Every structure is written in structure tokens, then in C-alpha cells.
Amino acid sequence: MTLSVADIERWDPEAVREVFRAASARSGAATEAARAAEQLPAFQTWGGVAADAARDAIGKTRADLDAHANEALAVAQAAQQAAQDIEKVKIDLRDVQDAATDAGLQIDPNTNTVVKGPGFKGTAAELVTKVAAIQARLATVIAEANGVDAELAAAIHMADGRSPIPDAARTPPPPPESTTPEDVAKWWNSLSPEQQQAELRDNPEFVGNLNGIPVLARNDANLRVMRTDIENIEEAAARRGVSVQDVLDDPFRYGCTPNDVTRYTNAVKVNQALADDHLRTGAPTFLQVYQPGQFDGQGRAAVAIGNPDTSANTTVVVPGTSHSVTEGWLSADDVTNLYNEAKNADPSKATSVVAWMGYNAPDSLLDPQVAQTSLAHQGGALLAADVNGLNVTHGTGPSHMTVIGHSYGSTTVADAAAGYGMHTDDAVLIGCPGTDLARSAADFHLSPGGHVFVGAASTDPVAQLGGLPQIHVPGTGVNLALGADPAVDGYGSTRFKAEVPGLTFSDHSHYYQPGTESLFSMADIVSGHGDALELDGMTAAHRSIELSNLGLPGDPELYRAPTSGHYH
Numbered sequence: 001m002t003l004s005v006a007d008i009e010r011w012d013p014e015a016v017r018e019v020f021r022a023a024s025a026r027s028g029a030a031t032e033a034a035r036a037a038e039q040l041p042a043f044q045t046w047g048g049v050a051a052d053a054a055r056d057a058i059g060k061t062r063a064d065l066d067a068h069a070n071e072a073l074a075v076a077q078a079a080q081q082a083a084q085d086i087e088k089v090k091i092d093l094r095d096v097q098d099a100a101t102d103a104g105l106q107i108d109p110n111t112n113t114v115v116k117g118p119g120f121k122g123t124a125a126e127l128v129t130k131v132a133a134i135q136a137r138l139a140t141v142i143a144e145a146n147g148v149d150a151e152l153a154a155a156i157h158m159a160d161g162r163s164p165i166p167d168a169a170r171t172p173p174p175p176p177e178s179t180t181p182e183d184v185a186k187w188w189n190s191l192s193p194e195q196q197q198a199e200l201r202d203n204p205e206f207v208g209n210l211n212g213i214p215v216l217a218r219n220d221a222n223l224r225v226m227r228t229d230i231e232n233i234e235e236a237a238a239r240r241g242v243s244v245q246d247v248l249d250d251p252f253r254y255g256c257t258p259n260d261v262t263r264y265t266n267a268v269k270v271n272q273a274l275a276d277d278h279l280r281t282g283a284p285t286f287l288q289v290y291q292p293g294q295f296d297g298q299g300r301a302a303v304a305i306g307n308p309d310t311s312a313n314t315t316v317v318v319p320g321t322s323h324s325v326t327e328g329w330l331s332a333d334d335v336t337n338l339y340n341e342a343k344n345a346d347p348s349k350a351t352s353v354v355a356w357m358g359y360n361a362p363d364s365l366l367d368p369q370v371a372q373t374s375l376a377h378q379g380g381a382l383l384a385a386d387v388n389g390l391n392v393t394h395g396t397g398p399s400h401m402t403v404i405g406h407s408y409g410s411t412t413v414a415d416a417a418a419g420y421g422m423h424t425d426d427a428v429l430i431g432c433p434g435t436d437l438a439r440s441a442a443d444f445h446l447s448p449g450g451h452v453f454v455g456a457a458s459t460d461p462v463a464q465l466g467g468l469p470q471i472h473v474p475g476t477g478v479n480l481a482l483g484a485d486p487a488v489d490g491y492g493s494t495r496f497k498a499e500v501p502g503l504t505f506s507d508h509s510h511y512y513q514p515g516t517e518s519l520f521s522m523a524d525i526v527s528g529h530g531d532a533l534e535l536d537g538m539t540a541a542h543r544s545i546e547l548s549n550l551g552l553p554g555d556p557e558l559y560r561a562p563t564s565g566h567y568h
Contacts, residue, residue: 003145005138006109008093016083016152021076078155080202085148089141094239096137103130112142174199174206181385181392184212200224208290211389215286215309222290229267229292232260259293266292266299266325273330277305277355280336288354289386292325295360299325300382305339306352308390312398313342315526316354316387318379320407320431321362321370330355334406334512341514341523345566349398349527354390358382362408370408373415373436373482380415380437384422391423400528401447404428406511407462411436411482417444426525430455430498430511430518433465434482441492453525453533455498455518456487456543457507489542496521496533497540523566 100107104120107113114135116127175187188196199207200221207213208221236254237244247254251261270292274285286304294300308314317338323329335355342351359379362370369375387403401424405413414435416422425447429435432454438444441452466485486493498518500510511518521538524530533539 002112003142003149004110004112005093005107005142008089008141008145009109011086011090013083013086013090016079016086075155077198077202078151082148082152082155084202085151089145089148091235092141092144096134096141098239099137100134103134105130105134107134107138112138114138174203175210177210179212181212181389184210184389185392188213188217208287211385212392214393215288215304215307215390218288219286222287226267226270226287226290226292229260229263230271232256233264262297263292266297266301269299269325269328270301270303270330273303273328273355276331277303277336280333281305281339283339288390289356289358295324297326298360300358301325301330302354302356302358302386303330303335304352304354305335306350308352308354309393309395310350310397311352312349313346313400313402313527314352314354314390314394315342315402315404316356316383316390318356318359318383318403318405318409318413319361320405320409321367322364323357323361325357329357337512337514337519338404338522338526341519342527345523345529346527351527353526356383356386358386359412371481373411376408376411376415376436376482377419379409379412380417380422381420383412383416384420387416387422387424400425400526402426402428402526404430404522404526405432407431407433407508408482410486414438414444414483414486417446421445423447425450426453426530427451428453428455428522428525429486429493430522431460431462431508432456432486433462434468434484435466435486436483438486439484440490441486451530452486452491452493453521453530454486454491454493454495455511455521456495457498457500457510457518459500460498460507462508485543487543489544491542493542494530494533495540495542496525496538520566527566529566 097107100114101117101119104117104122106115106117108115114131116131120127122130172187172190175184179187191199196217200217201224204221204224208218208225210218213221233244233247233256236256237247240247240254242254247256248261248264251257270287270290274287277283278285283306286307287301288304288308289300289302291300302316315338317335319329319332319334323332332355335353339351339353342353359382360375361379362375364370383403387401391399391401403413403416403422403424403426405411405428407430410429410432411434413422413427413429414432415437417424417427418435418438424444427444427446427450429452435443444450444452446452465482466487468481471481484491487495496518498507498511498516498521500507500513500516510516511522513519517538520536521533524532524536524538
């Protein structure tokens with residue numbers, strides 16, 4: 001039976017996507033169950049006929065679960081494709097309806113016929129010509145819709161078992177989000193190039209944020225999603241002949257939602273950051289993480305300058321309080337200044353610097369959470385997962401990983417290393433208000449030969465907050481104060497000079513400023529030459545514990561500009 005315009009207008013692509021999500025979850029659950037069955041230890045030490053029968057039964061169960069996972073995945077992929085095709089048909093239909101209205105014609109939604117409308121002005125011959133043109137366009141859309149309808153019916157028949165799963169659809173199911181980067185990499189590498197491209201096309205938002213997928217592939221997937229987020233608003237504005245700002249101000253009026261607005265706003269910020277970071281460094285940029293709706297709309301994203309999968313030196317930079325995707329930190333000078341200085345420190349090595357806005361930082365110094373550790377714990381878990389994912393996808397050759405945290409971001413870095421298993425060679429803490437779960441450098445569990453480096457300007461008031469006693473609020477899970485001061489004597493860190501020219505009381509915001517001691521020193525560290533700090537005269541004395549506990553600097557050093565030109 002041929003579909004009508006009314007049928008098409010009733011189609012809901014989001015409802016079809018619910019089928020995709022449900023089938024994807026079903027596939028993931030079956031895969032997890034299969035792995036759990038395979039790893040059951042109960043019969044490993046048994047012998048005899050009973051144990052053999054048990055192992056055979058488990059093997060059959062695992063095979064059945066794998067088959068079920070593949071079938072659920074095929075249904076999910078079919079539903080996802082149908083949802084995308086439905087959206088295209090609905091857009092094409094709207095274009096034909098708009099053309100009909102502009103021509104003074106109407107489309108009968110039940111009979112699919114084009115007729116004269118009350119606003120038509122023209123001769124009878126012109127009416128025949130215009131009706132024929134619109135009718136031909138409508139026929140194309142109806143034919144397209146019938147094809148999508150058959151496609152959707154096939155997906156439904158596969159879901160209820162009336163149709164077999166085609167062999168071509170039996171690709172290894174995608175792993176659950178909780179899968180380790182190592183196992184994700186095994187899954188990705190098991191796919192053929194065609195299957196990988198199908199995943200990037202059909203499931204970009206999932207693949208683009210899955211640790212263990214190479215950065216080039218994640219960038220491809222995330223750019224697709226980001227561009228769609230921008231185009232959704234721009235196309236809505238173009239269809240109605242209004243400005244983008246009109247749509248942003250009143251999204252429902254133009255067929256959009258507040259979530260569409262949030263995604264558009266953050267997509268524009270991320271797209272600008274990709275361009276800005278490339279312009280300031282001349283290096284290619286990659287969108288490693290893109291989740292624009294996270295953290296109540298403040299967004300979660302990471303932009304890499306240079307490819308971390310092929311770079312000898314990779315640095316992940318974590319910002320502190322008041323920063324977010326929406327606020328625009330990804331376009332800040334911090335990472336570009338560091339990248340350029342690191343290239344100057346060792347131009348012979350490929351370098352990558354990742355601007356990681358991957359956690360929910362406190363909103364401001366007035367935010368009560370700025371003195372609590374909960375956001376650092378949550379961010380630490382996310383940071384550890386993303387850094388460990390980069391370690392897995394790095395190719396052959398040397399690889400030196402550094403993670404830098406500024407302000408509250410340094411507490412997050414400490415928690416990632418001490419509490420959530422982040423693997424890095426070196427850690428750099430600048431303007432640190434406390435290291436929470438890490439009571440000493442040993443708690444970072446760095447690679448052999450790694451160091452905790454600390455930059456703490458003597459006039460940085462935030463760096464004076466470390467060492468305040470932490471208070472646990474009973475029954476709340478809240479910890480007040482952020483922990484140990486990594487700049488004190490006995491912590492086990494290497495402190496570098498980080499003063500700013502002139503006597504100021506705002507040095508907390510100047511660690512990445514060109515020409516400063518701190519930027520010079522960090523470039524030595526991230527380029528793999530942290531041992532050159534002492535040679536360059538850039539190490540600093542630790543604060544005494546007594547003065548630190550009183551909240552006093554204990555190290556009034558005068559600024560001196562770096563004299564070495566790097567090139568180690």
C-alpha cells in the first residue's frame with residue numbers, strides 16, 4: 001500500500017531511535033553476559049564428567065549469547081538507519097510543501113494530490129505547469145518514503161524473528177561503555193574497514209566517545225555529530241527564512257528544542273576552538289571527546305593539537321574553576337602557548353597537547369563546591385579513563401605522557417592518579433589548592449622515573465590553601481578543604497620556579513603566560529626534559545611545612561626570566 005503525506009507526517013524518528021537504543025542495550029547486555037559466562041571460575045579446578053559437561057554447557061551458552069548480541073546489533077543498526085532516513089524524508093516533504101505554498105498550491109495529505117490553493121495567481125496554463133512540477137517532486141518523496149517504510153518493516157521483522165538476520169549484518173557487537181580501552185581496541189581492530197566506516201556513519205556519537213578507538217576515527221565521528229548539531233539550527237532558520245538567533249530565542253516556534261539550542265551553542269564553541277587552536281599553532285586539531293549536552297548543558301569535550309596517537313610527547317591539560325565548554329576555555333591561550341613552547345623546547349619530537357574540558361569544574365570561586373572534593377573525584381574518574389584510552393591507542397615508537405592540572409584541575413589530576421588508576425609518566429600541578437587523595441608524590445603511582453612537578457608562585461593565594469586540615473561532614477560524603485600542599489618539603493615533588501614579572505597578587509592566572517618561568521619549565525617537562533630544570537636553574541626550594549600550614553608563602557623569590565633557549 002502506498003503511503004500518504006499524512007502517514008509521513010505522523011512518522012516519529014525519535015520513536016524509531018528508541019528501538020535502536022533498546023536493541024543496542026540488549027546487544028551490550030548479551031555481550032557482557034557472554035563474557036561473564038566465559039570467565040566463570042567455578043569449574044576451572046574441577047575434574048571428571050560433571051566438569052566437562054558444565055564447561056560444554058557454558059560454551060554453548062556463550063555462543064548463544066554472542067548470536068543474540070549479533071542479532072540485537074543488526075536490529076539496532078537497521079533501526080538507526082531507518083530513523084536517519086525518516087528524518088531525510090520528512091525534510092524533503094517539508095521542502096515540497098514549502099514550494100507548493102510559495103506557488104499558491106496545496107497538497108491533499110490523504111490523496112497525495114496537488115491542487116490549486118486560495119493564494120494562486122496565474123493563468124490556467126501556468127496552473128497546469130506548476131501542479132505538474134510539484135506533483136513530480138511529491139511523487140519522488142512518496143517513492144522514497146515507501147522505500148524507508150519497507151526498510152523499517154524489515155527491521156521490525158528481524159526484531160520479532162519473522163525474518164532472518166542477514167549474514168552481512170552479523171558484525172561483532174559494539175562493547176558496552178564500561179569496557180576497558182584494551183578490549184575496545186580489540187573490538188575495533190576486529191572490524192573490517194567497511195564495518196568501521198559503517199559504525200562511524202551509523203553510530204557516531206557512541207564511537208566518537210569510546211576510549212580505545214583511535215583518535216582519527218573518533219575525530220571523524222565527533223565532527224559528524226558536531227556538524228549535525230550546527231546544521232539542525234541553521235537549516236531550521238533557512239527553512240523559515242529567519243535568523244539563527246531567532247531560532248535560538250524561540251526554538252519551539254521553529255520546530256526545535258532547548259536541547260537543540262544547547263548542542264548548537266556548544267558545537268559552535270568547539271568548532272571555533274578547533275579553528276583557533278590550528279591558527280595559533282599551525283598544527284592539525286582533532287576532536288577527541290564531544291558530548292555537548294553533559295553537565296547540565298555546560299558540555300564535555302577535548303580538542304587535541306597534534307595527533308596524540310602518533311606523537312612522541314603527549315600532554316593533557318586540565319583547567320580549574322569557572323571553566324567549561326560553554327564558557328569557551330577550549331579556545332583559551334593556555335594550550336596553544338604550551339604547545340608552541342614545547343615545540344621550541346624540542347623541535348625534533350612530534351608533540352600533542354590536549355585541551356581537556358572533560359569534567360564539571362566548579363562554576364566560580366563563590367561556588368560552595370570549590371572547597372569540596374566531590375567534583376574532583378568525579379572528574380578524576382573521567383580523566384583517568386580518557387588518559388588511559390590515549391595510552392592504549394598510541395602507536396609504535398616512544399611515548400611520553402604528561403598530565404597538567406591548574407587550580408581545582410590539579411586536585412582532579414591528583415585524584416585521577418591516586419584514586420582512579422590514571423597511568424602517566426609525569427604529573428604537573430600549578431596553582432594547586434590541595435591534592436586530596438594523594439598525600440605524597442608516591443600516591444600518584446607514576447611510571448618508573450616519573451615525577452610530580454609543582455609550580456606555585458609565591459604570590460598565588462590559591463596555592464597557599466594546600467595543607468589545610470580536611471573536614472569530613474558526617475552523613476553527607478562531603479569533604480571540606482582539598483588536601484595536602486604538594487609544594488612543601490617532604491611531599492616528594494620537584495618544584496620549579498613560577499614567578500611572574502613584578503610584584504603582584506594575581507599570579508594564579510599567569511602560569512601559561514609567554515615569557516614566564518612556569519611556561520618555560522613546563523615546556524621542558526612535557527617535551528621529556530624535566531631533568532633539565534636544574535641545569536637551567538629553574539628548580540625552586542620547597543615551602544616549609546610550618547609556614548605552609550599558617551598560609552604564608554615561605555618562599556619570597558624574585559622573578560628572573562629564563563635564560564636557556566631549550567633545545568635539549
